[in-house]
Amino acid sequence: MAPYPAWLHILAWTYIVVCLASALGILLHTFIHPQKMGIMNVVWPVTGLYMGPVAVYMYRKALPVSEKKPMTPQMKALREQFKDTPPTLFQNSIAVFHCGAGCSLGDLIAESIVPSLGLYFAGKFGSKLVLDFAFAYLFGIVFQYFTIAPMRGLSLGKGLLAATRADTFSIVLFEIGMFGWMTISWFLLFPAPHLGPGMAVFWFMMQIAMIAGFFTALPANAWLIRKGWKEKMPAVDPEQVHAAMQTGGAESSGRNAA
Numbered sequence: 436m437a438p439y440p441a442w443l444h445i446l447a448w449t450y451i452v453v454c455l456a457s458a459l460g461i462l463l464h465t466f467i468h469p470q471k472m473g474i475m476n477v478v479w480p481v482t483g484l485y486m487g488p489v490a491v492y493m494y495r496k497a498l499p500v501s502e503k504k505p506m507t508p509q510m511k512a513l514r515e516q517f518k519d520t521p522p523t524l525f526q527n528s529i530a531v532f533h534c535g536a537g538c539s540l541g542d543l544i545a546e547s548i549v550p551s552l553g554l555y556f557a558g559k560f561g562s563k564l565v566l567d568f569a570f571a572y573l574f575g576i577v578f579q580y581f582t583i584a585p586m587r588g589l590s591l592g593k594g595l596l597a598a599t600r601a602d603t604f605s606i607v608l609f610e611i612g613m614f615g616w617m618t619i620s621w622f623l624l625f626p627a628p629h630l631g632p633g634m635a636v637f638w639f640m641m642q643i644a645m646i647a648g649f650f651t652a653l654p655a656n657a658w659l660i661r662k663g664w665k666e667k668m669p670a671v672d673p674e675q676v677h678a679a680m681q682t683g684g685a686e687s688s689g690r691n692a693a
Contacts, residue, residue, distance in 0.1 A: 438625050439636050447639035450487065454642065457491050458483030464494075469503040472668065474533070474581040481536040485645040493528065500669040500676060513679055514670050522660040523672040530656040530668055531649050534605040537578035539645050541570030542613065546641065550632055559629075560621050568610050575606040579665075586666055601664045605655045612651030616644040 437444065462480040470476050483490040500510070522530070545566040548554065555562045576595070579602040584594030620640045621629060630637035659665040 437634070437636075438628050438630070443636055443639075447635040450639055450642065451635055454484050454487040457487045461491060461494050468498065470501050471503045472501070472582060473585075474578055475501065475668070478533050478536040478578065481539055482532045485535075485539060485642040486532075486649075490532070493525075493532070496525070496673055497529065497669055499673055500671050509680075510671070510676075513676055516679065517671050517675050520675075522657055522667050523674065525672050525674065526667045526669070527653055527657045527660065528649075530660060530665055531605070531609070531652045533578060533582065533668060534575055534602055534609055534652060534656065535645060535649055537575035537602075538571035538606060538609050538613070538648065541572070541574040542567045542641065542645070545570040547632060560618075564614055564617070567613070571610055572603075572606055575602050575609075578602075582666060582668070597664075601659060605652050605659060605665075608655045609648035609652040612648035613644040615651075616640070616647040620644070 458480045461483045465476045465479060470479070479490065479494050483494075486493075506514075546563065549559075549563050549566055554566065557565055576598050579598035580594050583589065583597045583601060584591075587594075587597070589597060617640070624640075625636075630640060632638070656665065660667055
């Protein structure tokens with residue numbers, strides 16, 4: 436007998452299917468409309484795996500300033516105009532999506548191999564947490580490297596160092612949120628028997644854990660961007676573009692730049 440009610444099983448499958456459809460839709464769209472920042476072609480679909488329709492909404496909102504196409508003089512002027520402004524909630528959120536995508540891939544791999552290979556060196560739950568963090572940290576740094584290194588023209592060594600400085604704090608806080616929900620699920624919601632990777636509710640709980648990680652990492656990313664350790668993604672918030680166009684700010688900035 437499953438350790439959860441039938442309605443939760445249905446809810447889990449419903450949300451999983453919605454998220455899979457969201458991720459697939461974003462993935463297909465990125466083939467037609469590649470992102471300026473190549474790693475975002477991976478980040479957006481992975482985000483769809485746990486954020487579902489929210490990821491689709493954010494992706495479509497970002498398209499005007501994130502597609503890989505020639506930058507117009509107006510966009511260059513807007514980028515210069517807003518380069519020193521504090522990051523918006525939209526930009527902070529996408530920065531977390533970037534960190535979260537690496538963490539999520541690492542966690543998905545770890546959660547799959549721990550039970551299948553029997554890697555229980557610190558108890559079942561402890562081993563999951565250790566390997567979750569190890570894989571999440573590895574993927575998170577790699578994802579950040581492919582953002583910072585191309586944008587700043589850094590060598591491999593300097594790029595990895597910058598990526599480590601930029602994302603360590605964010606990854607730690609993302610994992611704290613994840614581990615918090617995983618602990619609740621393991622010890623309080625499903626103490627006996629525990630959920631396993633063969634259950635839809637297990638992956639639904641992991642999706643909730645990733646959403647929890649998003650919220651715990653959000654303040655860290657805002658601080659990291661303000662410090663200049665992470666890049667704004669995108670460089671200009673679509674709302675800023677709209678506001679500037681309404682007030683003629685882009686034209687003014689273009690004349691000043693000229």
